[in-house]
Amino acid sequence: MIETAQTHPLPPPVQAVFDAYPQGARDLLLDMRALVFDTAASLPEVGEVTETLKWGEPAYLNKAGTTIRLAWSPKRPNTAGLFVNCQTTLLDAWRGQYGDVLDCIGNREIRLPLDQPPPEAPLRHCIAMALTYHKRKPAR
Numbered sequence: 001m002i003e004t005a006q007t008h009p010l011p012p013p014v015q016a017v018f019d020a021y022p023q024g025a026r027d028l029l030l031d032m033r034a035l036v037f038d039t040a041a042s043l044p045e046v047g048e049v050t051e052t053l054k055w056g057e058p059a060y061l062n063k064a065g066t067t068i069r070l071a072w073s074p075k076r077p078n079t080a081g082l083f084v085n086c087q088t089t090l091l092d093a094w095r096g097q098y099g100d101v102l103d104c105i106g107n108r109e110i111r112l113p114l115d116q117p118p119p120e121a122p123l124r125h126c127i128a129m130a131l132t133y134h135k136r137k138p139a140r
Contacts, residue, residue: 008037008049008051010051011051011052013052013053014051014052014053014058017053017056017057017058018030018058021072022072022077024114024115025072025080025114026072028080028112028114028118029058029070029071029072029080031118032070032080032082032112032118032123033051033058033060033070035120035123035124035127036049036060036068036070036127036131037049037060038124039124039127039128039131040060040062040131042128043128043131043132045064045132045135046062046064046065046131046132047062047063047064048062049061049062049131050062054067054069055069057069057070057071057083058070058071060131062131063134064131064132064133064134064135065130065131065132065133065134065135066084066085066088066090066130066133066134067084067085068082068083068084068127068130068131069081069082069083069084070082070083071083076111078113078114078115079103079111079112079113079114080111080112080114081105081109081110081111081112082109082110082112082123082126082127083108083109083110084108084130084133085108086106086107086108088107088130088133090126090129090130090133091104091105091106091107091108091109091110092107093129094110094126094129097122097125098119098122098125098126101119101122102119102122102123102126110123110126
């Protein structure tokens with residue numbers, strides 16, 4: 001069975017992190033979690049997605065792609081972030097394709113405002129690119 005957010009229960013340590021976030025951040029990041037699992041379910045090459053904590057933040061790992069992390073910080077209380085490994089070229093690609101609708105920060109973050117609905121189609125594409133990063137990147 002392919003797991004989606006509805007069929008993938010939150011591991012207790014990950015649930016505790018989401019529970020500690022303020023309501024607005026929790027709602028947005030749980031929506032992003034659902035988007036990760038739903039996107040993965042639509043891509044057979046992704047395989048199983050493991051949900052765990054990395055650096056104390058919810059993280060989503062699979063063999064075909066790079067790790068995706070979701071986080072909120074009191075340093076930026078009005079936003080939350082979707083993070084990828086800073087060694088990838090993903091942010092450059094995302095900035096080129098979606099720089100007009102996504103706030104791409106540095107080489108590892110899409111910053112999402114808590115007071116606006118996230119742009120689902122661009123985020124779904126970015127998540128798909130992250131989940132398949134190793135399958136798509138050119139050999140060295």
